Amino acid sequence: MGRFVVRRLIGMVAVLFAVSVLTFLIFNVIPSSDPAQRMAGKAATPRLVASINEEWGFDDPLPQQYLTTMKKVFSGDLISYFGRENVNERIVEGIPATFSLCLGAAVIWMFFGLLFGYLSAVRSGGLLDRGLTIAAVAGISMPVPVLAAFFLTYLTYKTEVFPSGGFVEFGESPLEWAEHLVLPWVTLAILYVGFYSRVLRSNMLDAMDEDYVRTARAKGLSERRVMTRHVLRNSLVPIVTLFGLDVGALLGGAIVVEGIFSLNGVGQYAFEALKNQDLPPIMAIVLFGAFFIVLFNSLVDIAYAYLDPRVKLGETAR
Amino acid sequence: MASEPNVEVAPAPAGSPWRLAGRRLRRNRVALAFLGLFVLIVAFCLIAPLWASDVAHTGPNKTHTLEKIEAGGETREVVNREGKPIGPQWFEAGGRFFLGADGRLGRDEMVRLMYGGRTSLLVGFAAALIMTVLGTILGLLAGYYRGWADTLIARSMDVIWAFPVTLLAIALGLALAVGGLRIGPLHVSGDSIWIPVLVIGFVFVPYMVRPIRGEVLSLREKEFVEAAEAQGAGPLRVMFGELLPNMLSTIIVFFTLNVANAMLLEALLSFLGVGVQPPNTSWGTMMSSGFDLLTSAPLLTLLPGAMVLLTVLAVNVFGDGLRDALDPKSKVRLEAHSGLSAAETLEGIAP
Numbered sequence: 001m002g003r004f005v006v007r008r009l010i011g012m013v014a015v016l017f018a019v020s021v022l023t024f025l026i027f028n029v030i031p032s033s034d035p036a037q038r039m040a041g042k043a044a045t046p047r048l049v050a051s052i053n054e055e056w057g058f059d060d061p062l063p064q065q066y067l068t069t070m071k072k073v074f075s076g077d078l079i080s081y082f083g084r085e086n087v088n089e090r091i092v093e094g095i096p097a098t099f100s101l102c103l104g105a106a107v108i109w110m111f112f113g114l115l116f117g118y119l120s121a122v123r124s125g126g127l128l129d130r131g132l133t134i135a136a137v138a139g140i141s142m143p144v145p146v147l148a149a150f151f152l153t154y155l156t157y158k159t160e161v162f163p164s165g166g167f168v169e170f171g172e173s174p175l176e177w178a179e180h181l182v183l184p185w186v187t188l189a190i191l192y193v194g195f196y197s198r199v200l201r202s203n204m205l206d207a208m209d210e211d212y213v214r215t216a217r218a219k220g221l222s223e224r225r226v227m228t229r230h231v232l233r234n235s236l237v238p239i240v241t242l243f244g245l246d247v248g249a250l251l252g253g254a255i256v257v258e259g260i261f262s263l264n265g266v267g268q269y270a271f272e273a274l275k276n277q278d279l280p281p282i283m284a285i286v287l288f289g290a291f292f293i294v295l296f297n298s299l300v301d302i303a304y305a306y307l308d309p310r311v312k313l314g315e316t317a318r
Numbered sequence: 319m320a321s322e323p324n325v326e327v328a329p330a331p332a333g334s335p336w337r338l339a340g341r342r343l344r345r346n347r348v349a350l351a352f353l354g355l356f357v358l359i360v361a362f363c364l365i366a367p368l369w370a371s372d373v374a375h376t377g378p379n380k381t382h383t384l385e386k387i388e389a390g391g392e393t394r395e396v397v398n399r400e401g402k403p404i405g406p407q408w409f410e411a412g413g414r415f416f417l418g419a420d421g422r423l424g425r426d427e428m429v430r431l432m433y434g435g436r437t438s439l440l441v442g443f444a445a446a447l448i449m450t451v452l453g454t455i456l457g458l459l460a461g462y463y464r465g466w467a468d469t470l471i472a473r474s475m476d477v478i479w480a481f482p483v484t485l486l487a488i489a490l491g492l493a494l495a496v497g498g499l500r501i502g503p504l505h506v507s508g509d510s511i512w513i514p515v516l517v518i519g520f521v522f523v524p525y526m527v528r529p530i531r532g533e534v535l536s537l538r539e540k541e542f543v544e545a546a547e548a549q550g551a552g553p554l555r556v557m558f559g560e561l562l563p564n565m566l567s568t569i570i571v572f573f574t575l576n577v578a579n580a581m582l583l584e585a586l587l588s589f590l591g592v593g594v595q596p597p598n599t600s601w602g603t604m605m606s607s608g609f610d611l612l613t614s615a616p617l618l619t620l621l622p623g624a625m626v627l628l629t630v631l632a633v634n635v636f637g638d639g640l641r642d643a644l645d646p647k648s649k650v651r652l653e654a655h656s657g658l659s660a661a662e663t664l665e666g667i668a669p
Contacts, residue, residue: 018477141630146623153616289482
């Protein structure tokens with residue numbers, strides 16, 4: 001176990017290193033405009049550009065520029081090229097909104113995903129199952145902006161049930177916090193409700209053919225008990241896996257939803273920075289997002305080993 | 319005992335597996351209905367030039383800002399003084415502005431919807447083709463050679479995987495949209511639709527490599543591979559002559575899922591302004607420009623969005639039916655793209 005954790009940690013660092021190098025290269029090798037030229041603005045003189053190059057180290061060799069940037073990421077001194085603001089502080093400011101959004105959405109999609117998946121599997125082949133299946137595929141096929149546009153049109157502009165956006169801190173007013181987040185939560189959750197209910201349904205249908213289910217029925221357990229204690233429980237393992245991966249991926253920011261509902265989270269900051277080709281915040285946010293993805297990947301593997309004793313850590317599976 | 323009429327009799331061993339799959343598919347009415355829907359959508363996009371020249375008498379980028387049209391016996395402004403575009407006219411103006419105009423520029427929404435669909439479908443299919451071909455080749459190489467080739471491919475995929483997908487796609491789309499792409503003598507300019515095609519094709523490759531690699535790993539232990547090798551077949555022959563045909567059904571099913579995912583990502587990237595660039599129009603760019611008028615003309619966002627939804631839904635449902643027909647026991651599902659099974663994750667860690 002200890003050896004596994006150590007090896008996994010080394011792997012995490014290696015992947016994060018590769019991710020940061022790749023991000024750095026995308027914005028330095030692919031031809032795009034020169035940051036010094038853009039920072040100098042319209043009244044750029046060669047001298048001003050040269051002094052900016054000097055001050056920000058744009059003339060240094062690429063590996064050195066990379067090292068300086070990374071050093072600043074970890075010491076918290078990273079300053080963005082265009083807003084000239086402290087990047088780490090901006091990210092920390094965005095965290096409450098981003099985490100509220102994705103953790104709240106996660107609760108919603110877990111609840112409805114499991115509920116619909118369970119009902120679908122128990123009534124498999126019936127009318128309810130078919131309806132839920134089509135609804136689930138529609139959720140998976142839904143482009144996020146159109147869902148948001150639909151909610152905003154009918155629940156905000158026409159009926160004024162929910163506010164159109166903005167973020168209120170939980171500490172300020174829990175009620176307003178929730179009210180402002182309902183639409184973003186639902187918009188984000190619908191895609192995952194579709195995925196999770198389908199995964200659960202197919203896992204449960206597979207599990208129903210297993211011998212231990214027949215044994216449970218033969219013991220005389222009620223159908224409900226067979227379903228919840230034996231079928232459902234054994235079908236939850238892959239859901240836990242998916243859940244870890246999806247939450248990990250979202251903690252780095254849900255760009256579209258945050259942008260549409262102006263939540264001012266990490267994802268929205270990422271998009272702003274990308275539009276300005278502002279490398280320092282991009283580097284920091286990509287690393288921030290990748291960190292959660294890699295971390296949750298590892299956590300899921302460890303959790304999986306506990307949930308399923310057939311899997312031994314550090315050995316090739318199967 | 320009299321057999322019920324709908325008890326399934328084991329089909330006579332006539333016909334190839336493909337013919338059996340075709341028979342199973344023909345029995346799946348839902349899948350066929352959605353295939354029909356997809357064909358309708360494609361036809362809708364294909365008749366764009368006809369509708370534009372003979373019914374709407376305009377082009378997808380032609381502006382009508384200051385014009386007035388005769389509709390239902392009265393004169394209407396295409397764009398009124400407040401900048402609000404005209405709403406759907408149906409056939410009142412002889413088919414002109416059937417769905418209204420698209421904003422301040424007063425372009426015909428129906429014509430743009432038809433032309434935009436062509437771009438969206440083209441980007442979706444081309445990107446899906448790239449990820450399918452690349453994913454299959456990399457999966458074959460990793461699974462067949464194992465050892466260092468596998469390690470190299472798996473590690474590179476891990477790195478792409480660790481990126482937040484949308485963030486990577488936006489970063490690439492943006493960097494390439496500004497500077498274009500130059501590979502040797504090939505130059506792709508920044509506003510070309512091939513930029514989003516390449517970006518989308520690239521970021522989804524890892525989602526395809528892992529399952530293909532897994533299947534190769536199990537197939538290559540089978541007797542038919544051993545037999546081919548005993549006959550002196552080289553690696554290329556084994557990979558493309560023996561293994562590939564045996565995975566064809568998986569690859570076909572994956573292709574449909576890839577089309578669906580590529581179209582969704584295209585819509586998202588174009589919505590954010592880093593996908594398809596003007597003068598090209600796609601459903602994503604239409605949603606993006608419509609969103610500014612969401613309070614006054616919500617249809618401008620909802621219509622192209624509904625087209626994306628219907629197309630992706632049709633592709634997904636048909637792909638699902640195709641999977642059931644080709645390989646009823648297959649584990650490749652719609653869900654394959656949302657994540658990986660933990661067993662696969664574990665394979666990635668093993669030294």
